[in-house]
Amino acid sequence: MDRKQTKRKKAKFSDVISIVAHQLKTPISVLYGYLEVLASEELGKLNKKQKEYLLDARKNVEVISNIVKDLLDVSKIEEGKYKLNPQQVNLVKICEEVIASFASWARASNCEIVFKKPSVDVKAYVDPSKIRYVIENLISNAITYKSLGPARVEIGITKKGNNILFSCKDNGIGISKTDAAKIFSKFYRSEEAVILNPSGTGLGLYISKAIVELSGGKIWFRRNRDKGTTFYFTVPATHYVRKKKAKTKNIDDRG
Amino acid sequence: MSEKRKRRPKILMIEDNIFLRKLYRDKLTRAGFDFIEATNGIEGLNKAFSENPDLVILDLILPRKNGFDVLDEIRKNKKTKNIPVIILSNLGQEMDIKEGLARGAQEYLVKTDIRLSDAVEKVKKWLKK
Numbered sequence: 186m187d188r189k190q191t192k193r194k195k196a197k198f199s200d201v202i203s204i205v206a207h208q209l210k211t212p213i214s215v216l217y218g219y220l221e222v223l224a225s226e227e228l229g230k231l232n233k234k235q236k237e238y239l240l241d242a243r244k245n246v247e248v249i250s251n252i253v254k255d256l257l258d259v260s261k262i263e264e265g266k267y268k269l270n271p272q273q274v275n276l277v278k279i280c281e282e283v284i285a286s287f288a289s290w291a292r293a294s295n296c297e298i299v300f301k302k303p304s305v306d307v308k309a310y311v312d313p314s315k316i317r318y319v320i321e322n323l324i325s326n327a328i329t330y331k332s333l334g335p336a337r338v339e340i341g342i343t344k345k346g347n348n349i350l351f352s353c354k355d356n357g358i359g360i361s362k363t364d365a366a367k368i369f370s371k372f373y374r375s376e377e378a379v380i381l382n383p384s385g386t387g388l389g390l391y392i393s394k395a396i397v398e399l400s401g402g403k404i405w406f407r408r409n410r411d412k413g414t415t416f417y418f419t420v421p422a423t424h425y426v427r428k429k430k431a432k433t434k435n436i437d438d439r440g
Numbered sequence: 441m442s443e444k445r446k447r448r449p450k451i452l453m454i455e456d457n458i459f460l461r462k463l464y465r466d467k468l469t470r471a472g473f474d475f476i477e478a479t480n481g482i483e484g485l486n487k488a489f490s491e492n493p494d495l496v497i498l499d500l501i502l503p504r505k506n507g508f509d510v511l512d513e514i515r516k517n518k519k520t521k522n523i524p525v526i527i528l529s530n531l532g533q534e535m536d537i538k539e540g541l542a543r544g545a546q547e548y549l550v551k552t553d554i555r556l557s558d559a560v561e562k563v564k565k566w567l568k569k
């Protein structure tokens with residue numbers, strides 16, 4: 186009975202989240218639109234300070250918008266309605282774009298990002314915008330949860346059979362043994378993480394896990410021997426339908 | 441000869457959010473269009489029939505009559521069945537988009553994804569045809 190009650194409570198909670206997030210979509214679009222018109226200067230020239238304030242306002246609308254998107258994703262994942270649109274995607278290019286977009290933030294954080302770029306394109310069969318989300322979240326975590334002083338983040342992609350293996354190695358604050366079991370659950374954040382970055386939501390890894398698993402892969406991490414953490418995920422290299430057992434048997438029999 | 445219709449294309453926006461209406465009204469008026477608006481599905485349908493708009497921008501979640509039903513009736517009526525309709529909605533699921541296009545919308549724009557200037561480009565594109 187207890188269990189039933191908590192289950193009912195949970196369902197209600199995610200309903201509320203989903204309703205609130207949906208209600209926030211329209212005002213967010215309104216804000217984007219107004220800011221776009223003002224920034225385009227079609228209503229009049231702006232001075233430097235006004236432009237700067239508008240950009241800041243826009244960045245903050247983006248923050249709200251991203252939280253709302255995450256919440257909506259979570260409610261879709263929980264309802265089993267989260268859909269991917271997989272296709273052949275060049276992961277090297279996505280990694281380069283993500284790293285480029287983080288370049289000035291990384292520089293300002295005294296963090297060096299090293300991409301061990303493979304000499305050939307590495308294609309995966311994934312949803313491009315969703316896999317970008319995963320890569321963004323892993324790299325941004327590596328930058329966010331760095332230790333004091335200069336930091337280094339190493340990104341790698343390799344092909345392993347019919348899978349692509351992505352890795353993101355940092356020398357940051359690391360993940361304690363007690364936190365290790367929980368970091369993929371929603372809203373979970375370590376005490377240290379909250380201190381370093383009070384504005385995180387704790388949804389990035391939860392959503393990333395859902396994306397990777399729905400793509401047919403796995404996501405995990407290792408505590409580095411010296412310092413920091415390495416996150417890994419695999420995704421299929423090509424669209425691949427598992428053959429039926431009977432068929433495989435037939436072929437085996439023949440062979 | 442006696443035709444007094446203005447050259448300016450007339451856009452009807454059926455949208456319950458006052459701020460979005462204002463945003464599009466100002467933007468499209470500046471871009472040289474005539475702009476009329478309705479705040480719910482019934483009013484929108486009446487204006488679609490009586491005002492001869494050249495294009496309709498249609499929200500889906502609307503008071504009194506939802507956007508899909510409005511679209512169906514626009515398509516059923518002889519007078520309005522060929523007017524281009526651009527859906528501008530918060531519903532961004534593939535299922536909704538497919539349904540909107542299947543019911544005869546020319547374009548399906550998701551509010552949170554589309555920039556205002558891109559939406560205006562879509563309007564221009566469909567008025568050229």
Ligand SMILES: Nc1ncnc2c1ncn2[C@@H]1O[C@H](COP(=O)(O)OP(=O)(O)OP(=O)(O)O)[C@@H](O)[C@H]1O
Pocket residue numbers: 322326327330355357358359360368373374375376378379384385386387388389390391414
């Ligand atoms: N590279 C890392 N090094 C140390 N701790 C990490 C790292 N990546 C994740 N964590 C831990 O896992 C928690 C969950 O990460 P997750 O990305 O899900 O959420 P977040 O970064 O806190 O917030 P957001 O939803 O904004 O991404 C973090 O709060 C932190 O405690």
Ligand SMILES: [Mg+2]
Pocket residue numbers: 322325326385389390
């Ligand atoms: Mg994160």
